[in-house]
Amino acid sequence: MKPGFRQMLAKRQSAIGSLVCVGFDPVINRIPNCLTERTLLSAVEEWMTRIAMAVAPYSSMIKPNLAHWEAIPGGIEVLRKIIASVRREFPGMPFFIDAKRGDIGRTQRHYAEACFNYIGGDGMNFSPYMGRDCMEALIDQKNRGKALVGLCYTSNPAARQVQNALMHDGRPSWEHYAGWILQWAEDFDVVENAGLVMAAAHEEPKGSGFIYFEHLTRCREIVGDKLWFLIPGVGTQGGFVAPTVRTAFCGWGSIAINSSSEIIFASDGVDYAEAAAQKAKELRDQINDAIPR
Numbered sequence: 001m002k003p004g005f006r007q008m009l010a011k012r013q014s015a016i017g018s019l020v021c022v023g024f025d026p027v028i029n030r031i032p033n034c035l036t037e038r039t040l041l042s043a044v045e046e047w048m049t050r051i052a053m054a055v056a057p058y059s060s061m062i063k064p065n066l067a068h069w070e071a072i073p074g075g076i077e078v079l080r081k082i083i084a085s086v087r088r089e090f091p092g093m094p095f096f097i098d099a100k101r102g103d104i105g106r107t108q109r110h111y112a113e114a115c116f117n118y119i120g121g122d123g124m125n126f127s128p129y130m131g132r133d134c135m136e137a138l139i140d141q142k143n144r145g146k147a148l149v150g151l152c153y154t155s156n157p158a159a160r161q162v163q164n165a166l167m168h169d170g171r172p173s174w175e176h177y178a179g180w181i182l183q184w185a186e187d188f189d190v191v192e193n194a195g196l197v198m199a200a201a202h203e204e205p206k207g208s209g210f211i212y213f214e215h216l217t218r219c220r221e222i223v224g225d226k227l228w229f230l231i232p233g234v235g236t237q238g239g240f241v242a243p244t245v246r247t248a249f250c251g252w253g254s255i256a257i258n259s260s261s262e263i264i265f266a267s268d269g270v271d272y273a274e275a276a277a278q279k280a281k282e283l284r285d286q287i288n289d290a291i292p293r
Contacts (some may be wrong), residue, residue: 004145005193010253013060018284023260024064032272045078054277058284061094094122102127108137116143123147132184150181155199155233178222195228200239216247225250235262245290
């Protein structure tokens with residue numbers, strides 16, 4: 001039986017000693033100068049393939065943001081080719097599709113079909129705003145081992161208006177979503193690979209010098225280690241690695257810490273792949289220094 005996502009992630013993290021997730025978000029005006037004479041699709045394919053191969057020794061998973069690929073005519077086909085190429089070289093590399101889809105019934109099932117069976121992703125994230133149907137409709141026998149990760153406490157500051165809104169019992173809405181997503185995963189028998197998007201420790205409020213990580217502590221109180229965390233917000237978003245790791249890490253497969261722009265846009269010169277690899281290595285080392293011994 002093929003291992004599920006969390007087992008695959010834990011195995012890769014243990015094998016290479018890294019919790020790094022590299023976000024693959026191509027932006028047309030950031031294509032390296034040495035590739036600008038090519039056609040757009042050729043340039044994107046060369047750019048992202050070389051970076052993928054370069055960062056793979058330091059990356060436990062790769063996370064393409066679907067919108068960036070959809071915005072490029074023919075981009076999804078290029079993404080499929082890159083995934084196939086990387087898997088030939090690194091068979092245990094998980095690809096997680098950052099889709100943030102949140103609908104019901106057949107619409108959500110078509111999102112699953114696209115992310116899992118057409119693009120070939122090993123997992124995807126979803127918006128839980130429309131309720132348990134958003135998760136249930138992603139599940140069928142073909143993809144029971146895929147990761148289903150609900151948006152919970154995201155890294156964009158504007159999210160606090162919604163996610164910190166107090167509910168009837170005085171708790172913020174994000175805490176309810178954490179509990180609901182765990183309950184849905186248990187009800188649908190997919191808890192083994194389910195997870196939450198939980199932002200990295202960050203300065204709150206901005207400019208205060210106060211490092212806020214209580215959301216991670218509180219979320220572990222709610223879900224324990226039953227759900228793994230996909231953690232955005234480090235790198236250019238300014239999140240703090242050490243308090244993130246100390247409060248969220250529960251062993252291999254329990255968290256993956258994402259960095260996108262700081263890695264893939266590390267250089268626009270001929271050394272773009274090497275520069276990306278160096279940034280991924282630096283983040284790996286920074287994370288590993290914070291892992292409790």
